[in-house]
Structure formats: structure tokens, C-alpha cells
Amino acid sequence: MKLKAKLTAVAALAVVAATSATVASAENTLDVVKARGFLRCQVGSPSPGFYNLDADGNWYGLDVSMCQAVAAAIFGDKTKLQIQSVSTQARFTALANGESDMLSRTATWTETRDTQLGLDFVTPNFYDGQGFTVRKDSGITSALQLKGAKVCVTTGTTTELNLADFSRVNNLNISAVTFEDYNVRDNTFLNGGCDAVTTDKSALAGNLSSWPVPEDYIILPETISKEPLAPAVRQGDNQWEDIVRWSVFALINAEELGITQANVDDMRANSQDPRVRRMLGVEGNLNEGLGLSKDWAYNIIKAVGNYGEIYERYIGDGPQAIHIPRKGSLNALWTDGGLMYSPPFR
Amino acid sequence: MAIVKAERTPDRRPPVSEATVLGWLRKNLFSSVSNTLLTFVMLYIIYLTVGGAFKWGVLDATFIADNRRECYDNSLTGACWAGVIHWLNNIFYGRYPRTEIWRINLGGVLLALWMAPLWISRVKGKFLVGVSVVVFYPFLAGYLFSGGEKGLFMQIMVASALVAFAVNMANMLAGLFSRQGLGTFALRVLGQDKATGKTQRNVLLVLIAIAFGAAFFWQMSWTIQSVVWTKWGGLFLTLVISGIGIALSLPGGILLALGRRSKLPIVRVLSTGFIEIFRSVPLITVLFMATTMFPLFMPEGFVLNKLVQVIIAVVLFNACYMAETVRAGLQAIPKEQFEGAHTIGLGYWGTMGLIIMPQALKHMIPNIVGSFIGLLKDTTLVSIIGLFDLLGMLRSISKDVPWMGLHKEPLIFGAILFFIMCSSMSKYSRHLEVKLSAGRKR
Numbered sequence: 001m002k003l004k005a006k007l008t009a010v011a012a013l014a015v016v017a018a019t020s021a022t023v024a025s026a027e028n029t030l031d032v033v034k035a036r037g038f039l040r041c042q043v044g045s046p047s048p049g050f051y052n053l054d055a056d057g058n059w060y061g062l063d064v065s066m067c068q069a070v071a072a073a074i075f076g077d078k079t080k081l082q083i084q085s086v087s088t089q090a091r092f093t094a095l096a097n098g099e100s101d102m103l104s105r106t107a108t109w110t111e112t113r114d115t116q117l118g119l120d121f122v123t124p125n126f127y128d129g130q131g132f133t134v135r136k137d138s139g140i141t142s143a144l145q146l147k148g149a150k151v152c153v154t155t156g157t158t159t160e161l162n163l164a165d166f167s168r169v170n171n172l173n174i175s176a177v178t179f180e181d182y183n184v185r186d187n188t189f190l191n192g193g194c195d196a197v198t199t200d201k202s203a204l205a206g207n208l209s210s211w212p213v214p215e216d217y218i219i220l221p222e223t224i225s226k227e228p229l230a231p232a233v234r235q236g237d238n239q240w241e242d243i244v245r246w247s248v249f250a251l252i253n254a255e256e257l258g259i260t261q262a263n264v265d266d267m268r269a270n271s272q273d274p275r276v277r278r279m280l281g282v283e284g285n286l287n288e289g290l291g292l293s294k295d296w297a298y299n300i301i302k303a304v305g306n307y308g309e310i311y312e313r314y315i316g317d318g319p320q321a322i323h324i325p326r327k328g329s330l331n332a333l334w335t336d337g338g339l340m341y342s343p344p345f346r
Numbered sequence: 347m348a349i350v351k352a353e354r355t356p357d358r359r360p361p362v363s364e365a366t367v368l369g370w371l372r373k374n375l376f377s378s379v380s381n382t383l384l385t386f387v388m389l390y391i392i393y394l395t396v397g398g399a400f401k402w403g404v405l406d407a408t409f410i411a412d413n414r415r416e417c418y419d420n421s422l423t424g425a426c427w428a429g430v431i432h433w434l435n436n437i438f439y440g441r442y443p444r445t446e447i448w449r450i451n452l453g454g455v456l457l458a459l460w461m462a463p464l465w466i467s468r469v470k471g472k473f474l475v476g477v478s479v480v481v482f483y484p485f486l487a488g489y490l491f492s493g494g495e496k497g498l499f500m501q502i503m504v505a506s507a508l509v510a511f512a513v514n515m516a517n518m519l520a521g522l523f524s525r526q527g528l529g530t531f532a533l534r535v536l537g538q539d540k541a542t543g544k545t546q547r548n549v550l551l552v553l554i555a556i557a558f559g560a561a562f563f564w565q566m567s568w569t570i571q572s573v574v575w576t577k578w579g580g581l582f583l584t585l586v587i588s589g590i591g592i593a594l595s596l597p598g599g600i601l602l603a604l605g606r607r608s609k610l611p612i613v614r615v616l617s618t619g620f621i622e623i624f625r626s627v628p629l630i631t632v633l634f635m636a637t638t639m640f641p642l643f644m645p646e647g648f649v650l651n652k653l654v655q656v657i658i659a660v661v662l663f664n665a666c667y668m669a670e671t672v673r674a675g676l677q678a679i680p681k682e683q684f685e686g687a688h689t690i691g692l693g694y695w696g697t698m699g700l701i702i703m704p705q706a707l708k709h710m711i712p713n714i715v716g717s718f719i720g721l722l723k724d725t726t727l728v729s730i731i732g733l734f735d736l737l738g739m740l741r742s743i744s745k746d747v748p749w750m751g752l753h754k755e756p757l758i759f760g761a762i763l764f765f766i767m768c769s770s771m772s773k774y775s776r777h778l779e780v781k782l783s784a785g786r787k788r
Contacts, residue, residue, distance in 0.1 A: 045732065045738075045741075045742075045745075046741075046742045046745035046746070047745060048745050048746075048747055048750055049747070052742065052745045052746050052747065053436065053441070053734075053739075053742050053745075053746060054746055055432045055433050055435070055436060055746065055748075056435070056436075056444065057435070057436050057440065057441030057442070057444075057577070057579075058441075082574070082576060083576075084576070084732070085732040085734070086731075086732045087730055087731055087732050089634070089638075090634070090637065090638045090731065090732070093638045093642070094638065097638075097641045097642050098641075099641060181753075183744055183751060183753040186751065206747075206750060207750070207751060209750070210414060210750035210751035210752075211751070212418050212422045213422075319747075319748070320747045320748070321747065322747060322750075
């Protein structure tokens with residue numbers, strides 16, 4: 001009897017200990033990350049413009065910069081970061097089981113994912129959409145002219161489903177030619193195996209620039225799907241979600257206020273604009289709710305620049321960029337007619 | 347009347363078909379009209395394929411360029427090897443810090459030196475050499491590759507590994523120059539070769555203790571920068587995974603095979619179940635299971651190194667295949683061998699270790715090496731779960747912006763690397779077969 005009671009007590013204690021440990025670690029990602037000393041940020045297998053390796057083995061790209069921004073916000077040092085490359089199949093599991101602190105990979109924000117997978121998307125950092133590339137000499141200038149066409153597409157993604165939807169809605173009778181690997185898909189298209197190739201427009205532009213004669217091909221104007229790409233975090237830790245969300249907003253807001261990597265020191269020292277002073281931590285206490293130091297936003301801009309700079313470096317026009325013009329696209333600032341809009345920092 | 351010819355018949359010239367190139371050609375390639383036709387058709391096909399490959403890969407190829415556009419500007423139809431050349435460090439060493447690459451190279455050189463005595467016939471004590479490689483080298487290499495602070499256990503193992511390596515090298519030199527084992531040689535130098543066995547043993551133990559002390563004090567001041575496993579990659583990672591897989595799957599397989607043939611029901615059932623479960627599941631499933639499902643069963647926040655998970659999965663998977671190979675070898679040994687061993691009073695392990703296994707393993711060499719080659723190639727699957735092994739790195743080249751879309755050249759380069767590794771393994775296995783069955787060629 002006594003032994004049994006003892007055993008029950010021990011078991012109960014173990015359960016309590018286990019659950020409280022779980023709750024504690026689930027609630028305080030920030031503390032866990034700080035104690036560990038670096039941020040674990042998940043990307044996918046390399047994807048041009050967003051996350052890829054250079055010849056020296058360093059990660060670079062738009063989404064990698066998001067990881068660096070969050071690391072800079074927490075530690076004031078963008079190198080306190082471990083980039084994890086996780087396969088598409090395992091991406092949400094790896095976030096759920098605590099292997100990754102955040103997910104910054106070209107994942108589309110959809111209702112199902114947001115509501116059913118135990119994760120929260122913070123805010124889009126890139127608006128993509130599916131499009132078509134065709135040969136210029138085919139005379140096709142609109143996706144609606146693709147009646148009965150053979151279209152090359154990678155399998156197993158929403159891309160394939162979007163194509164089927166588009167074909168059905170417009171009664172186009174498109175036949176899809178599917179591939180596992182996008183290099184093979186593009187090769188088939190280049191060798192005349194299909195009339196058009198479809199994928200997200202950012203990838204279309206990037207791939208096109210790598211073809212032997214890019215001038216022979218055009219990207220059709222239609223966008224047949226909405227792909228808001230957003231970083232995501234585990235559900236249930238609101239402070240952590242806020243940190244990641246406002247790190248992205250800081251990048252966008254900095255661009256709007258004209259704060260760049262080059263002038264951020266000067267702005268902090270000399271700017272009289274209260275919006276700038278508040279954001280860079282000269283006055284006010286914006287940092288308190290986040291649990292970060294006063295200069296968190298300053299650290300972000302100092303480390304990676306503002307959103308516009310990051311975009312130009314990896315997507316727009318730099319030597320490492322995939323050459324997608326920003327002007328007039330959804331990714332321009334709201335002041336330029338785009339969708340990039342940050343709530344006020346106050 | 348003699349019909350014996352008195353003088354020697356003059357030597358005749360060998361038939362034309364055997365002696366000259368022209369004769370050989372005529373006999374083998376142009377012996378009839380249809381053969382001649384076939385020869386020309388085949389020559390044309392060879393010209394088309396080899397010629398095309400040569401033109402693409404060498405004549406029209408670009409070797410020096412800063413990005414793919416420059417390759418195109420040079421030639422639209424040739425290969426662009428410049429991308430592969432730019433990425434060589436990534437391909438061989440992964441994301442390992444460029445200033446620390448010497449550690450990987452040193453690890454490779456140490457292994458080669460350590461194993462060298464196994465191929466030199468004059469060196470004594472080959473069995474101990476083999477054991478010391480398996481027992482001590484992993485610790486030394488593990489510290490070389492990952493660095494950082496050493497715990498007490500690691501300090502002891504590193505020091506022991508250093509001693510083992512030094513002893514091994516000295517033994518090799520002793521063997522090369524005086525055809526003796528190191529122990530005999532050292533005793534003779536110290537003038538103790540006539541002493542009693544006990545004194546001799548004590549002298550040797552003291553020598554080893556001194557060496558260990560020296561090594562231990564030296565390694566206390568030896569620290570190298572820590573390199574986290576996520577930076578490991580390329581050919582290096584492939585070799586680490588397959589090397590550990592090969593080293594552990596053979597003993598694991600032997601144990602499982604013995605377990606499956608055991609007379610103890612529990613051991614037998616467990617071994618059989620284990621083997622059958624792993625053999626009926628594809629490797630990729632085991633890998634996914636190990637990396638994504640396993641952490642879910644662990645307490646939250648507990649993250650086991652993914653590389654370790656992968657290596658465990660690879661070892662278990664291959665041990666099961668190895669077990670069946672070994673079992674096949676065991677079954678080929680006639681019953682009289684067991685009975686003979688029992689007759690001279692050997693127990694279970696004596697029978698297995700001294701009589702059965704040496705015979706069985708010899709028969710199994712082609713199959714074992716076949717499994718090893720399969721293992722080496724299977725490790726490329728880890729690129730699917732996000733490790734940048736050789737294949738993962740080769741595929742990443744096509745995603746690096748300056749080299750975007752460059753995928754044929756890296757894969758061909760990888761194919762060449764794999765061909766070299768696999769064919770040298772199978773070549774060595776054939777050499778082993780010949781050497782071990784010298785007594786009875788079949």
C-alpha cells in the first residue's frame with residue numbers, strides 16, 4: 001500500500017514535471033533562444049533569390065536576411081544564427097517539434113496551413129504568383145491563348161493544381177507534362193518538349209535569365225494564383241510571434257522612413273523625426289512589449305539594411321540577384337502603389 | 347631404314363592472324379561481309395557518342411569564367427566546368443570553414459598512414475593494427491573534425507589514440523627495417539630481450555604509460571576551434587556517413603546473423619524480427635522516421651543531432667542486410683566443420699571465431715563488398731532530408747545565382763567521383779579474393 005502510494009506520487013510528479021517543462025518551453029521561445037545563444041531558422045533546399053549557398057558555403061537570399069534580422073534583433077549580432085535546410089515534407093514537423101525556432105522559406109500563407117498545422121504566419125515578405133513562360137516566336141501573348149497546349153510543370157506542389165484550375169475555368173484543355181526536377185523541366189521546354197512552362201513568377205524570371213538566349217522567351221502577363229510568402233512561427237507563443245512579425249515590419253518601415261544600412265548611425269544620432277527616433281529607440285519604449293533591448297530595430301537595419309536594400313541585393317539588380325524588377329509590382333512600398341505596408345511604430 | 351629426321355625443321359612464322367595488327371583486325375572485325383558491316387555501324391555509333399561527348403565536354407567547354415553567362419558568351423553548346431571548379435571546396439568539404447580544411451585533410455592522411463601497415467607484409471601484429479584503427483581512430487578523427495572543448499573521457503581517448511598511432515607507426519618502422527614486432531625490437535634495444543617474461547611485460551607497460559602521460563599532457567594544451575556538424579558536407583560528409591556505416595554494419599550484421607541462428611528462442615525471435623522489419627522498409631522511410639518522427643517521441647526541446655540520427659539509421663538498415671549476407675555464408679559451411687570444432691573442445695565463440703567465420707567470410711567477400719558499394723551510393727539519399735552531402739552540394743550549384751541552372755556538369759562530375767570510389771572498392775575486393783583463396787583457385 002505504502003509502496004503503491006509512493007509510486008503514484010512519483011508518477012504524478014513526473015507528469016507534472018513533464019507538462020510544466022513542456023509549457024515553459026512552449027511559452028518562452030525567446031528565453032530558450034537566448035539561453036542557447038543562437039537562433040535556429042529553417043529554410044528549404046536551395047531556391048534562387050530566397051535562400052541559396054554561394055561557392056564559399058555561406059547562405060544568402062531574401063529569406064536568409066529575414067533570419068539574420070531576427071537574430072540581430074535578439075542578439076545584436078546577425079551571425080548568432082544557425083540556418084537549417086529542411087525538406088518540404090518535413091518543414092512543418094520540424095517547426096512543431098521544436099527543432100526550428102522559426103520558418104523563413106517560400107511557404108505560401110494559406111487558410112489550411114494557418115489554421116490546421118499549429119503554426120502562425122507573421123506577415124508576407126514577398127508576394128508571388130504563378131505565371132507562364134513561352135517562346136517569343138510562338139506568337140502567344142496571353143495565357144488565354146494556350147488552348148490545347150502542353151505545359152511543363154513540377155509535380156507535387158500547388159503549382160500543378162493551380163494549372164488544372166486555370167485550365168478548367170477557362171476551358172483551355174491544357175495537358176500538363178510533369179517533372180520532379182525543375183532543371184529537367186526547363187531543359188525539356190528549351191528542347192521543344194512543351195509549349196509553355198509554368199511556376200511562380202519569381203522563379204520564372206530567375207530561370208529565364210539563366211537560359212542560353214533569354215531574349216527568345218517572354219513571361220506572359222497573367223498571374224493565375226496568389227502566393228503570399230511569409231515567415232511562420234509555432235502557434236501559442238505570442239511574444240515570439242510579435243518579435244518575428246515586427247522584425248519584418250521594421251525592415252519595411254525603415255525603407256518608408258528612408259533609414260538605410262549606411263545612414264542608420266547618422267539617423268539615430270541626428271534625426272529630429274519622432275517616427276525615426278521612436279523606431280531606433282532614441283525615445284519611447286517600443287522594445288518593452290517585445291522583451292528586447294532598446295536598439296533592436298537599429299540592430300536589424302545595421303545588420304541587413306531595409307527591405308528595399310535586401311530586395312535589390314537578392315531579387316532586384318545585384319550580382320547575386322535574380323533580376324525581378326520591383327517597380328510597379330506588388331512588392332513595392334504602399335507609397336509606390338505596392339502592398340508592402342507596415343503598421344506605425346508607436 | 348630410319349624415318350627420323352636428322353636436322354631441325356626451320357622455325358615457321360606465326361600465322362598472320364596472330365602476329366600482326368592487320369591480321370587481328372581481319373580475324374576479329376572483318377571476317378565476313380555481315381561482320382564488316384557491323385563493325386562500320388558500331389564505329390559510326392562510337393564516333394557519334396564519344397565524339398559528341400568530347401566536343402561538348404572538352405573542345406567547346408569553358409573552364410575559366412565567373413558566371414554562367416560568361417560560359418554562354420564563350421560557347422552556347424559546350425560544357426561549363428567553371429561552375430564546378432568554383433564550387434570544388436563546397437563539393438569536397440561542404441560548408442566547413444575554409445581556414446580549417448586542413449583538419450579534414452589531416453584526418454584522411456592519418457587514416458591512410460594508420461592503415462598502411464595492413465598492406466606491408468613485413469610488418470608484424472596486423473590484427474592489433476586493425477583493432478586499433480577501429481577502436482581509437484574514430485575518437486581522434488571525431489575531435490579533429492568537430493573540435494571544441496574536450497571532456498575527460500574525450501581527453502583520455504584522444505591521448506590513447508595518439509599513443510596507439512605512435513606505437514603503430516613505430517611498429518611499422520621496426521617491421522620495415524628489422525622485420526620484428528615493436529615489442530621485441532624495443533626489448534632488444536633496452537637489452538632486456540633475455541629477461542623473464544614478467545620483466546619484459548613490465549618494461550613494455552612502463553614504456554606505454556610514459557607515452558600515454560606525454561600524450562595526455564600535450565593534448566591538454568591542444569584545442570581547436572569548434573565546427574558544428576551543420577557545416578559538414580560534400581564528399582567529406584558522404585565518406586563520414588558511409589565510413590561509419592561500413593565499419594559498424596559488418597560487426598552488427600555478424601551479431602544479428604548469429605542471433606538469428608541462435609538456439610536461444612528470445613535472441614532468435616528478436617534478431618529475426620529486427621532484420622525483417624528493417625529489410626521490409628525502404629531506406630528513405632527509415633531516414634524520415636529517424637529524423638522527423640523520432641524527435642516527436644522525445645521530451646520537447648530535446649534535439650538529437652540530426653547527423654547522429656542519420657548515421658544510426660544507416661547503420662541499422664545496413665546491418666540487417668549484412669546479417670542476411672553473413673547468414674548465407676554461414677549456411678554454406680558444412681556441418682562437419684562445426685562437429686570437428688566441437689570434437690577438439692571449442693565452445694560456441696571459439697567455433698565461430700576460429701573455424702566458421704574465417705571460412706564463411708572468405709566466401710562472402712563479393713557480397714559484402716557489394717553491400718558496401720550499395721551503402722556508399724545509398725548515402726546520397728540523405729540529401730533529401732536536408733543534409734548537404736556530395737549529391738546535395740552538386741545539386742545546389744544550379745541554385746547559386748551566378749551558376750543558375752547549371753546541373754548537368756555537376757552531376758557528371760559526381761558520377762565520375764562515384765565511379766572512382768566504387769570501382770576501386772570492387773577492384774580491391776577482387777584482389778582480396780585472389781589473395782585469400784591462393785591455396786585453391788577456382
